Amino acid sequence: MQPLPPPPPALLRGATLLLDVDGTLIELAPRPDAVVVAPGLLDLLAAARDRVAGGVALISGRAAADVAALLPVAGIEIIGSHGLEHRAADGAITRPPRPAGLDAARAAFAAFAAAHPGVLVEDKPIGVALHYRQAPDHGPAVQSLAAAWASAEGLRLQTGKAMVELRGAGGDKGAGLRRLMAEPKRAVTRPVFMGDDDTDEPAHAAAVALGGAGVLVGARRASAARFALPDVAAVHGWLRAALAAL
Template structure:
């Protein structure tokens, strides 16, 4: 669907809430390290976790450590690296094994970025990404390199907004959501997922298949989501209103 209504303000009653990070809770930046969590967002997510009695998780392509650092050791679950690692509020941390091939891939990507002005490399525990938001002219070359590296190493090629990533296969945001829904705090609740990118579509589908639904953040496009919000500002405002609704 491409033309979607906004989500109702009472949607989170009896829900388990899953939030993408970049492009959903914060605006996209040319480099991931430029992103910060301000007091408004930190307070909002903590209020949501309290109001939903812990039924909140951030599901991100970023590593768990990155999200944890941005939120200063938060009291909610985090699924990072597109579902390849999960951290729980009680300190448990599950993560797939890092293949040795990633070291070679990172080296090749850095060589490409050095020779291609504006391209940045993001190193992750279970993947590596080329960001070309500041160098759109390099999109085709970056995608071709990443595809070749993924094919040679037998790894997964992950597309995204102005980036391309080579990562460990075997998980995505949909499998992450399904796994988190099996946790005692979330089991039996209605999953609601918010995300902006095509990497978020598996989670939209998983939420729908488990009786809930997704909220697309950003411009209309083909999606499995049921609702849509215009962007980050609209998302934060809606989440604040939804939090108030939970308290009413």
């Protein structure tokens, strides 16, 4: 598999910048609540908001309210819960109803986590996740448990880096990106999306389909992205250079 080139600094001209959070803007951590926001990141996002033609928005698997608390930059829209939540620039959040069967699945996840040290439950408004980054040997059992509950309750199974999530049907990060790009201020710009995980692939594909580009962060793998950066630090460095070139 051929390596992807780094994105040119001019990529942000006439663009809208759309960013995944964990693994792209912020280093992954053993627990979702243990991540650290690097010094200067909030200022970098504020600069992108003010200088990129279509502004900047965040597209995350985290709940939209959690992203807003983690990265409190005014005037930035957020797509949360893998495309199912939208937090407007004024802070108003829209989301579908909590799926039936999710509470029962959450109880099963909690029981499994209690019996398997290192496995963690993450609650979301319309989903529930099990993380096994600290207990990778339990990965197959976690996957089987989630698949069984997805089938039993008609929930969508979402996999990611050392995690599984059950949530309502419909929506993904690509749908979230398309929703953001349909807004009049962005419809005349090109989407540039940056993300690291398999869950980001729908957004990479949507960005390309809309005439923009995806930037894969991390190890090379099959992806719709056209460009790549090796890690979170490289993302920060590239953003600083690209903003300076505007």
